[in-house]
Amino acid sequence: QKSFRITVLPGDGIGPEVVDQAVRVLQAVSDALKDVDLKLETHLFGGCAIDATGEALPASTLTACKEADAILMGSIGGPKWGVDSKVRPEQGLLQLRKELGVYANIRPAKFASDSLLENTPLKSHIAKGVDIIVIRELIGGIYFGKRKELGVAPDEDVAWDTMPYSVHEVQRITRVAAQIALVADPPLEIHSIDKANVLASSRLWRKVVTETIQNEFPQLKLDHHLVDSAAMVMVANPRKLNGIVLTENLFGDILSDQSSIIPGSLGLLPSASLASAPSLPSSPNFKPVSGLYEPIHGSAPDIAGKGIANPVGTILSAAMLLRYSLGLDKQAAAVETAVRQVLDDTNIGGYGLRTADLGGKTSTKAMGDKIVEVL
Amino acid sequence: QKSFRITVLPGDGIGPEVVDQAVRVLQAVSDALKDVDLKLETHLFGGCAIDATGEALPASTLTACKEADAILMGSIGGPKWGVDSKVRPEQGLLQLRKELGVYANIRPAKFASDSLLENTPLKSHIAKGVDIIVIRELIGGIYFGKRKELGVAPDEDVAWDTMPYSVHEVQRITRVAAQIALVADPPLEIHSIDKANVLASSRLWRKVVTETIQNEFPQLKLDHHLVDSAAMVMVANPRKLNGIVLTENLFGDILSDQSSIIPGSLGLLPSASLASAPSLPSSPNFKPVSGLYEPIHGSAPDIAGKGIANPVGTILSAAMLLRYSLGLDKQAAAVETAVRQVLDDTNIGGYGLRTADLGGKTSTKAMGDKIVEVL
Numbered sequence: 001q002k003s004f005r006i007t008v009l010p011g012d013g014i015g016p017e018v019v020d021q022a023v024r025v026l027q028a029v030s031d032a033l034k035d036v037d038l039k040l041e042t043h044l045f046g047g048c049a050i051d052a053t054g055e056a057l058p059a060s061t062l063t064a065c066k067e068a069d070a071i072l073m074g075s076i077g078g079p080k081w082g083v084d085s086k087v088r089p090e091q092g093l094l095q096l097r098k099e100l101g102v103y104a105n106i107r108p109a110k111f112a113s114d115s116l117l118e119n120t121p122l123k124s125h126i127a128k129g130v131d132i133i134v135i136r137e138l139i140g141g142i143y144f145g146k147r148k149e150l151g152v153a154p155d156e157d158v159a160w161d162t163m164p165y166s167v168h169e170v171q172r173i174t175r176v177a178a179q180i181a182l183v184a185d186p187p188l189e190i191h192s193i194d195k196a197n198v199l200a201s202s203r204l205w206r207k208v209v210t211e212t213i214q215n216e217f218p219q220l221k222l223d224h225h226l227v228d229s230a231a232m233v234m235v236a237n238p239r240k241l242n243g244i245v246l247t248e249n250l251f252g253d254i255l256s257d258q259s260s261i262i263p264g265s266l267g268l269l270p271s272a273s274l275a276s277a278p279s280l281p282s283s284p285n286f287k288p289v290s291g292l293y294e295p296i297h298g299s300a301p302d303i304a305g306k307g308i309a310n311p312v313g314t315i316l317s318a319a320m321l322l323r324y325s326l327g328l329d330k331q332a333a334a335v336e337t338a339v340r341q342v343l344d345d346t347n348i349g350g351y352g353l354r355t356a357d358l359g360g361k362t363s364t365k366a367m368g369d370k371i372v373e374v375l
Numbered sequence: 376q377k378s379f380r381i382t383v384l385p386g387d388g389i390g391p392e393v394v395d396q397a398v399r400v401l402q403a404v405s406d407a408l409k410d411v412d413l414k415l416e417t418h419l420f421g422g423c424a425i426d427a428t429g430e431a432l433p434a435s436t437l438t439a440c441k442e443a444d445a446i447l448m449g450s451i452g453g454p455k456w457g458v459d460s461k462v463r464p465e466q467g468l469l470q471l472r473k474e475l476g477v478y479a480n481i482r483p484a485k486f487a488s489d490s491l492l493e494n495t496p497l498k499s500h501i502a503k504g505v506d507i508i509v510i511r512e513l514i515g516g517i518y519f520g521k522r523k524e525l526g527v528a529p530d531e532d533v534a535w536d537t538m539p540y541s542v543h544e545v546q547r548i549t550r551v552a553a554q555i556a557l558v559a560d561p562p563l564e565i566h567s568i569d570k571a572n573v574l575a576s577s578r579l580w581r582k583v584v585t586e587t588i589q590n591e592f593p594q595l596k597l598d599h600h601l602v603d604s605a606a607m608v609m610v611a612n613p614r615k616l617n618g619i620v621l622t623e624n625l626f627g628d629i630l631s632d633q634s635s636i637i638p639g640s641l642g643l644l645p646s647a648s649l650a651s652a653p654s655l656p657s658s659p660n661f662k663p664v665s666g667l668y669e670p671i672h673g674s675a676p677d678i679a680g681k682g683i684a685n686p687v688g689t690i691l692s693a694a695m696l697l698r699y700s701l702g703l704d705k706q707a708a709a710v711e712t713a714v715r716q717v718l719d720d721t722n723i724g725g726y727g728l729r730t731a732d733l734g735g736k737t738s739t740k741a742m743g744d745k746i747v748e749v750l
């Protein structure tokens with residue numbers, strides 16, 4: 001009998017709605033397995049936590065996250081806690097990432113079903129077959145460097161931020177990218193992104209990525225793109241970036257949002273943030289890693305409470321959770337297959353369900369119902 | 376008799392080829408005007424300057440640029456002077472921008488001809504009507520902040536860059552954006568881009584942009600987008616960003632490359648870098664500004680010397696030069712019209728010429744020939 005502790009952070013806006021459906025999926029998976037027991041515990045995080053406790057990340061939530069085998073998150077933030085507020089939900093998220101040490105953010109962008117090709121903003125022949133895993137360094141760079149606000153002495157009318165990277169930080173995220181690349185057969189190509197023609201931190205990045213791959217993973221293909229050029233290629237011919245897009249924190253923030261719109265809707269895509277390289281349950285030296293799993297979309301306050309949000313991104317995040325943190329690879333794959341079938345057109349044996357973000361009328365719950373049913 | 380001094384910097388790769396055609400266009404314009412005399416002077420800049428003199432920006436080139444009424448540039452760089460070289464062409468470009476004080480980089484992205492809709496990677500109905508002017512702060516931020524390289528003490532295994540912005544720097548670029556917005560009727564909307572939920576420099580940016588518009592240009596519409604979200608919107612529904620995208624240096628580098636692919640090809644788009652707000656020749660208080668004009672594409676070493684590069688971006692840069700630096704608005708518009716006609720499909724009275732980047736076979740020179748002819 002294996003027992004896993006999962007901390008659930010529904011968050012704000014549509015967060016609770018989409019998390020509900022992902023929790024049902026997790027529950028369905030564990031019900032079907034006699035020897036697995038999931039203990040789910042819900043905690044306050046984000047704007048709702050600010051309202052209730054004054055803090056975005058209350059101490060009890062942080063403790064629950066640190067003790068869990070995995071964390072499933074919805075989304076946080078909203079106009080109520082805007083840029084001018086003293087305490088902001090995003091600060092809680094950055095603090096949580098840092099405290100958990102989840103330096104590796106993994107955001108796959110591919111078509112959950114080819115029948116979504118009509119929903120991509122790109123011409124279908126350009127989008128077809130896009131299969132990019134953005135691997136973003138998540139707890140370094142300009143997000144966590146020293147900064148000075150406007151109005152603080154000296155130079156009160158200047159504000160600045162610092163973008164630092166150390167050899168160690170770049171080595172470890174490169175290793176995560178390499179290990180994920182090696183799971184595929186043939187191994188995935190690695191496209192490293194930087195602005196080495198301008199930034200010192202990017203020159204360090206490029207040198208360390210190059211040396212780490214050459215010395216430790218000589219079988220892998222590696223190339224380098226300047227971030228401006230990568231942003232262009234990702235629209236012009238995104239398949240050129242198929243494989244792994246390996247990038248520092250800020251560039252990864254931008255490029256992963258950009259890539260995530262290609263497969264039809266932000267609402268479809270999952271993410272995992274891990275504190276070490278994941279292994280696959282099928283590998284001989286599998287070791288589950290704890291991690292933070294969340295859809296890549298935001299809290300979408302405009303549609304919150306209407307029951308129309310797309311739960312697929314959160315459900316696929318739960319699948320990543322099953323795979324990387326619980327070692328339940330088969331079950332993860334089953335969830336992914338169920339999602340694909342529910343999205344697939346009816347003429348290829350699917351159900352063709354579409355939530356509002358994909359131009360359809362299926363509700364959040366009806367989507368969850370069908371996925372659980374198919375599962 | 377008005378005489379203008381134009382410094383021409385052909386640069387590297389396809390630079391000389393595309394600049395040749397733009398120079399022909401300028402020459403044709405001045406030939407048709409009895410009272411205007413253009414003095415063109417070519418100087419070494421970029422990789423070719425490194426090869427000849429050891430410096431990317433030789434002192435004589437810099438002097439010629441400072442003394443000119445306007446500068447027309449091709450493109451610089453290439454694998455020969457890569458990231459690991461000691462002296463790099465890009466350093467020369469950054470130095471030139473700084474020395475000239477051209478803090479306002481203007482990059483319009485719109486369809487030169489609607490018949491290019493088939494060349495955009497976006498679905499036609501999504502790309503149609505995109506009309507975005509990116510206004511990028513060009514001599515501040517992380518491009519010019521203090522930095523430390525890997526291997527330099529203390530903390531030899533850390534490299535860092537600083538992203539500073541002052542109130543003054545943000546005010547002046549906001550004023551350029553506002554003045555360009557006001558030339559249109561109705562005035563263009565301003566979309567300011569930042570990452571204010573994380574960066575101190577972005578919080579300064581957002582505050583100063585907001586106050587400058589509110590106090591000095593209350594008639595203008597302004598909204599704010601986080602850079603990650605803007606990168607997403609620019610693919611999902613780019614018309615939402617129609618008007619002016621106002622942004623700091625690094626975000627502008629990324630977003631302007633991204634936006635530039637929408638109108639069909641990088642090869643089509645011009646840019647201007649100015650040291651003050653431009654006015655229109657038709658305005659009562661017109662004052663020509665000196666500026667640096669260049670296509671937004673790079674030196675494309677893979678097709679250099681083949682005579683197949685698209686000269687339109689450089690020719691449209693020359694049109695911006697005529698408008699902003701020489702006060703020849705009518706002539707600028709005539710060049711733009713000629714370009715449109717040469718690109719327009721034959722069934723709407725155009726010539727439908729296409730260079731290789733647009734899937735066609737027209738050579739660089741044939742494209743220039745036809746534009747000069749139509750002109």
Ligand SMILES: CC(C)[C@H](C(=O)O)[C@@H](O)C(=O)O
Pocket residue numbers: 090093094253572573603
């Ligand atoms: C909310 C914000 C701080 C965060 C980030 O920039 O990392 C978000 O955009 C993300 O990508 O998860």
Ligand SMILES: CC(C)[C@H](C(=O)O)[C@@H](O)C(=O)O
Pocket residue numbers: 197198228465468469628
């Ligand atoms: C060549 C490089 C330094 C430059 C920049 O990053 O500004 C280029 O990408 C541009 O956008 O003009």
